[in-house]
Amino acid sequence: MTNDSITLSDKTIGRLSLYRRVLERTPKNNKPIGHIFSHELAALAGFSAVLVRRDLMTIGFSGNPKKGYDAAELLDCIGKFLDAPGGTNVALIGVGNLGRALLAYFTYRRPMLSIVAAFDANPEFTNRVIQGCRCYSPDDMERVVQEKNIRMGIIAVPSVGAQDAADRLMRLGVTGFLNFAPVALRVPSSVYVNQIDMTMELEKVAFYARQTKE
Amino acid sequence: MTNDSITLSDKTIGRLSLYRRVLERTPKNNKPIGHIFSHELAALAGFSAVLVRRDLMTIGFSGNPKKGYDAAELLDCIGKFLDAPGGTNVALIGVGNLGRALLAYFTYRRPMLSIVAAFDANPEFTNRVIQGCRCYSPDDMERVVQEKNIRMGIIAVPSVGAQDAADRLMRLGVTGFLNFAPVALRVPSSVYVNQIDMTMELEKVAFYARQTKE
DNA sequence: ACATGTGAAGTTATTCACAGCC
DNA sequence: GGCTGTGAATAACTTCACATGT
Numbered sequence: 266m267t268n269d270s271i272t273l274s275d276k277t278i279g280r281l282s283l284y285r286r287v288l289e290r291t292p293k294n295n296k297p298i299g300h301i302f303s304h305e306l307a308a309l310a311g312f313s314a315v316l317v318r319r320d321l322m323t324i325g326f327s328g329n330p331k332k333g334y335d336a337a338e339l340l341d342c343i344g345k346f347l348d349a350p351g352g353t354n355v356a357l358i359g360v361g362n363l364g365r366a367l368l369a370y371f372t373y374r375r376p377m378l379s380i381v382a383a384f385d386a387n388p389e390f391t392n393r394v395i396q397g398c399r400c401y402s403p404d405d406m407e408r409v410v411q412e413k414n415i416r417m418g419i420i421a422v423p424s425v426g427a428q429d430a431a432d433r434l435m436r437l438g439v440t441g442f443l444n445f446a447p448v449a450l451r452v453p454s455s456v457y458v459n460q461i462d463m464t465m466e467l468e469k470v471a472f473y474a475r476q477t478k479e
Numbered sequence: 480m481t482n483d484s485i486t487l488s489d490k491t492i493g494r495l496s497l498y499r500r501v502l503e504r505t506p507k508n509n510k511p512i513g514h515i516f517s518h519e520l521a522a523l524a525g526f527s528a529v530l531v532r533r534d535l536m537t538i539g540f541s542g543n544p545k546k547g548y549d550a551a552e553l554l555d556c557i558g559k560f561l562d563a564p565g566g567t568n569v570a571l572i573g574v575g576n577l578g579r580a581l582l583a584y585f586t587y588r589r590p591m592l593s594i595v596a597a598f599d600a601n602p603e604f605t606n607r608v609i610q611g612c613r614c615y616s617p618d619d620m621e622r623v624v625q626e627k628n629i630r631m632g633i634i635a636v637p638s639v640g641a642q643d644a645a646d647r648l649m650r651l652g653v654t655g656f657l658n659f660a661p662v663a664l665r666v667p668s669s670v671y672v673n674q675i676d677m678t679m680e681l682e683k684v685a686f687y688a689r690q691t692k693e
Numbered sequence: 694a695c696a697t698g699t700g701a702a703g704t705t706a707t708t709c710a711c712a713g714c715c
Numbered sequence: 716g717g718c719t720g721t722g723a724a725t726a727a728c729t730t731c732a733c734a735t736g737t
Contacts, residue, residue, distance in 0.1 A: 311663030366580035441688025449525030457687035473671035474655025
């Protein structure tokens with residue numbers, strides 16, 4: 266409940282994020298969930314009940330056999346682990362098709378995690394507000410990242426510009442990236458990169474779809 | 480080299496997809512790579528050299544200590560595992576911001592894996608061609624999926640419509656999904672679902688970015 | 694009864710370490 | 716000498732099984 270230095274695995278963090286959203290979005294008879302059992306949460310999130318209990322165990326959250334887990338308390342507890350106290354400010358690099366979709370997707374979705382600035386060299390976008398987010402020229406990156414206290418970046422530019430963008434942001438103190446460019450970013454071990462490769466994900470599906478067909 | 484019934488793990492399949500793209504895109508002195516060592520491929524794809532060798536071992540591909548792996552042969556071999564012989568046809572459900580970004584992203588990217596039809600109830604999109612892909616009304620789904628021999632679907636609609644879309648496609652023989660809606664699809668075990676949760680991915684980065692900050 | 698909490702076992706994934714081969 | 720190929724060891728993750736609580 267209090268100790269923040271427990272080590273959570275990557276997988277567990279991802280699932281906590283899902284549990285939270287499930288708890289926030291799923292009403293029970295039109296009102297927020299009061300208590301929930303591990304098997305219910307598991308079904309909603311798509312995992313097994315034991316796994317849910319393990320995850321909650323590792324964050325030190327406990328329920329009771331009669332009522333299950335208190336949803337509001339659980340949300341609080343997950344928030345303590347996932348959210349930075351004052352929220353985290355994010356920069357989006359690249360306002361192409363993917364970038365704009367990400368803006369639309371993330372705007373107002375998580376109050377503690379918001380894209381506060383977008384950057385794109387294309388003058389068609391610079392100094393305009395897109396999906397509620399101001400778009401700047403890359404020339405302003407130094408100033409804006411510092412002014413807005415930006416701590417992480419979403420890379421949505423073509424492969425060729427990805428490493429450059431990451432390097433500039435890292436020099437400004439950014440320590441985490443969500444990278445959609447299909448290229449492995451070279452970063453020091455103190456920086457975290459979450460690589461999303463759409464083509465890979467699609468090909469995985471194609472592989473399995475084909476297996477079950479034959 | 481020949482036997483197709485080796486079981487590849489999910490992780491291995493993903494990496495094979497990456498190896499392929501790295502090999503296709505990385506020229507060596509302005510011409511295609513001839514041979515490549517496991518540590519070179521590892522660096523380009525962002526994994527360890529042993530892991531690369533393991534993966535190639537499991538698909539039965541071998542190189543030689545002097546020259547490394549023959550890139551062209553390796554591409555061929557990976558293709559034998561990942562690609563369906565005549566290619567795989569994909570349907571996109573939902574032509575909102577994310578859907579259009581996916582269309583832009585995938586069009587002409589992988590010849591053996593193409594989005595051949597998009598569906599959206601919004602009449603603003605139906606019967607128009609967007610990013611080179613024809614967009615249909617959901618009413619035409621039955622006909623189009625059969626005519627175009629569609630085997631997998633990308634779900635890019637809001638959560639509320641996701642299960643419905645999946646159910647309709649499954650009735651038409653679709654056995655694999657890439658699901659961007661933040662909801663666990665209920666499918667029989669013979670159907671594969673690759674769930675992509677953007678919010679979860681972003682929150683993972685925020686968590687680690689925060690760790691290194693403190 | 695039925696749910697939580699958790700040690701122990703099982704499973705899967707990755708790395709170590711080294712033999713064999715250009 | 717540096718690379719491939721791979722058994723063995725290690726690490727990471729998930730499930731089993733059951734003691735405990737209400």
